[in-house]
Amino acid sequence: MTGYASVQHSPLGAGGDTPASTAPTARMGLEIRSVNSRFLDLSFRLPEELRQLEPGLRELITRQIKRGKVEVRASQDAGDGAALQAPNHQALQKIAALQGKIQDWLPDARALSVADVLRMTAGSSGQAAPDEAAWMQLAAQAVDALREARAREGARLTKMLQGHIAQLRSLADLAVPLVPQLVEQQRQRFLERWKDAMALADGSHLPESAQDRALTEATAFAIRIDVAEELTRLRSHLDEISRLLDKGGDIGKRLDFLIQELHREANTLGSKSAVLEMTRISVDMKVLIEQMREQVQNIE
Template sequence: MTGYASAQHGASATGAETDARSPQARRLGLEIRSVNSRFLDLSFRLPDELRALEPVLRTLLTSQLKRGKVEVRAALENDDGSGLQDPAPRLLQRINSLQDSVKAWLPDAAPLTVADALRLCANASHGPEDWSAAVPALAERALADLLAARAREGERLVAMLQDRLGQLRGLAQQAGPLVPQLVEQQRLRFMERWKEAMALTDGATLPEAARDRALTEATAFAIRIDVAEELTRLNSHLDEIERLLRKGGEVGKRLDFLIQELHREANTLGSKSAALELTRISVDMKVLIEQMREQVQNIE
């Protein structure tokens, strides 16, 4: 299912003043995006400093998510309040000394720009930072928000599926009485044809054997177009889908299977159709089932 959540860690996220040299002087932002997918597909876009924490994040996400194409992004930004700080003179002297040493061995090396010097000062000021505790905690917060968003979407999907289930039940109820009517019409049609055929021969009344043959043909036709078994199975599948929707939890794959079975019964209903009305019902069923299939693939 689709969803989006983000969380921040740092001075601006907590509102506390921090020293520019502390880890909290940098803001950590993390966001999780989820789109529909039949399987769980995780991707990470992390800065180099956080790459080592990818297995921890992966374990956390797989413990809570079962479906969806999920992307995790993280970024580290300076959060010192004023944007840029004056670099320490001793640090600048050290950088300049290092540059002179490099140029002594590599005379053609390009000199450092102001941007290069500021970046080196910023990296030296922060030093190595330990985000091993902050990143998982931040990911848990974002994941909780994502799950809440997906739960809200799930409620909307369940309402839609319940509506389609009701429409399918209505179509099944319409199809039920049609079969006996078709059988009776066909029986009368067989009898009339046999009477016409016998009248052309000798004009006598229809013999008992001919009558039995007509009834046998009508019975065979009734067996061919009987869809009572298909309607029974279809209603059984609808009952099971409703039960799973009420139960909740990880029901996506079971719903996938039941939707396939619904489609099978609707196809059989259409193939046995002997009337335009029954064909229309079969087509309408398949349209509703296809709508359900598209949404069921989003449910965990």
Template sequence: MTGYASAQHGASATGAETDARAPQTRRLGLEIRSVNSRFLDLSFRLPDELRVMEPTLRALLTARLKRGKVEVRAALDSDDGNSLQDPPARLLQRLNSLQDSVRAWLPSAAPLTVADALRLCANAHSGNEDWSEAVPALAEEALTALLAAREREGKRLATMLLDRVKQLRALAAQAVPMVPLLVEQQRQRFMERWKEAMALTDGSTLPEAARDRALTEATAFAIRIDVAEEITRLDSHLDEIERLLKKGGEVGKRLDFLIQELHREANTLGSKSAALDLTRISVDMKVLIEQMREQVQNIE
């Protein structure tokens, strides 16, 4: 199922090289996105500092998720209020010494800019931060929020699907009395044709034989357009869909199969149609079933 959750964590890190000024604060942001998939497919977009945490995150997600294409993103950002702090003097001295050593061997090398110095100082400082406890805790928080979002979406989808089931039952109920009516109408047409034929006959055909033939054709027509079996199977599939939706759990694959069976019965109903009203019912059923199929794709 689809879902999205994010969590933020602010960490204060003070390295051994820092002076007495206020420590630099960095924010850890983590997002989890999930879309439907037949299997569990995990992908991670982590900064270099957090790549070592990927196995921990993978184990955490695998333990609580069964299906879905899940993407985990993490980012480390400096707090706006502290991002321009003065770099430690000892670190600047070290950079200057390193620059002199490099330029002694490479005289044509460009000198460090202010931006370069600030970036290198920030990178050196960030290396002292330990996220081994913060990352799993933050991932647990985001994952709990994701599961809650998926559960809320699942309830909305279940409500929608149950409404479509109700509409399909109403359409099936409309179709049930139509078949006997159509059979009776067709029988009347055959009998009228039989009477017309008897009025024009020269006596070479026995009236009883012609009448029996007309009734036989009417019976064959009734068998050909009978959709009682399709309606029964459709009702059975709808019962099973209702049962699965009320039961909950991992029902996505079974619902997908039942939707295919519903579509099959609606198609058969349309192919047997002998009246525009039955054709309309078949079309309306297929529209509702297609709406259900699209939503079932999002159910785990």
């Protein structure tokens, strides 16, 4: 299911009783987005200084989210009280030497700016490691907010699916009386054919044989168009889907299977159809089932 959560936190500086010691040292931000997917697909957009957090974030998210294409973004901005640290001498020498070599080969290459140098030496300037415990706490808040957003969407999807289930039940009810009507119509048609055969008989053909053949064809036709079993199974699948939606939880894969079975029964109704009205019912069912299939893939 789709969802979005964004949380921020500004930890206070440690130690001291002066106002400066309680000023925020950094601003931590975490965003989690999820879109529809049949499986869990995690991707991380983390700055280099936070790359070490990925295993912990992955474990935290996979424990609580089972489906969806999930993207995680994290950022950490220095607070007002944070001061830039000067790069060490060895790093500056290496950068200057590399720049000289590159410009020997590429005379038109742009010289490095102060900002470029600071960015390149950020990892060698003694920058403190991220507070993993604080980040995991922040991530837990973000995952909870994401699950709440997905739960709200899940409630909307459940309401829509229950509406489709009600429509499918109505279509099944329309199909039930059609079968005996069709059988009776076909029986009358075969009897008329038998009477025609009787009228054309010249005495060498036994009437019983023509009647037996007509009854055999009528019986075969009744068996061929009997969809009572398909309608029973379809109703059973609808009952199970409704039960799972009421139960909630990790039901996505089971719903996928049941939707496939619904589609199978609707196809069989269409293949056994002997009148246009039954064909229309089958088509309407398959349209509703396909709409349910698209939405069921979003449910966790």
